[in-house]
Amino acid sequence: MDLSLDDFEVLISEDRIRERCRELGQEIRAAVGDGPLVCVGVLKGSFIFMADLVRAIGGPLTCDFLRVSSYEGTRSTGNVRIEFDLTQPIEGADVLLIEDIVDTGRTAEFLLQSFQVRQPRSLRFCSLLDKPERRVVEVPVDHVGFTIANRFVIGYGLDFDGRYRDLPDIRALNPKKEAELAH
Numbered sequence: 367m368d369l370s371l372d373d374f375e376v377l378i379s380e381d382r383i384r385e386r387c388r389e390l391g392q393e394i395r396a397a398v399g400d401g402p403l404v405c406v407g408v409l410k411g412s413f414i415f416m417a418d419l420v421r422a423i424g425g426p427l428t429c430d431f432l433r434v435s436s437y438e439g440t441r442s443t444g445n446v447r448i449e450f451d452l453t454q455p456i457e458g459a460d461v462l463l464i465e466d467i468v469d470t471g472r473t474a475e476f477l478l479q480s481f482q483v484r485q486p487r488s489l490r491f492c493s494l495l496d497k498p499e500r501r502v503v504e505v506p507v508d509h510v511g512f513t514i515a516n517r518f519v520i521g522y523g524l525d526f527d528g529r530y531r532d533l534p535d536i537r538a539l540n541p542k543k544e545a546e547l548a549h
């Protein structure tokens with residue numbers, strides 16, 4: 367189905383995102399202490415959130431990325447695989463995994479397991495958005511930006527078919543379109 371920006375309404379404003387990032391940064395730094403932190407962003411959805419979050423965390427940190435494929439259209443397929451991996455080992459490191467959204471939880475479950483076997487010193491998981499109603503597998507999310515209802519969202523890194531990641535706010539598909547898509 368073709369969707370345009372008119373099919374979406376603002377769910378979380380730029381100001382609320384900015385404020386929440388600041389809070390999350392402080393929360394995470396307080397939780398991990400003053401030492402070096404390896405921040406790992408899951409591409410592509412987390413890149414804009416991560417850019418703001420790492421600046422809010424502050425202190426000694428490095429950034430790495432990995433990319434998984436798991437999603438087609440507006441619903442998760444449940445097939446997760448690493449398309450490209452971290453550039454550095456994380457053994458013995460304090461690691462923060464950064465996601466855009468936890469939906470069914472399958473991607474997060476897969477990534478957390480795949481990170482645990484690499485034996486980091488500690489592993490925390492931060493997601494900008496959480497859609498708990500859609501959860502299929504339980505995953506511990508240590509830091510959540512916003513808990514949202516079961517709606518399809520775009521903007522601030524999140525896409526529909528690769529588009530709209532550049533929007534400064536987070537927008538949700540309007541319920542009428544969402545119902546059409548479900549059929």
Ligand code: IMP
Pocket residue numbers: 411436437442465466467468469470471472473474517518519520524525526
């Ligand atoms: P999960 O494995 O079902 O938890 O899906 C996680 C991934 O699905 C996220 O990293 C997103 O890339 C994608 N995703 C889930 N819900 C949405 C949404 O509402 N908008 C855009 N992408 C989404």
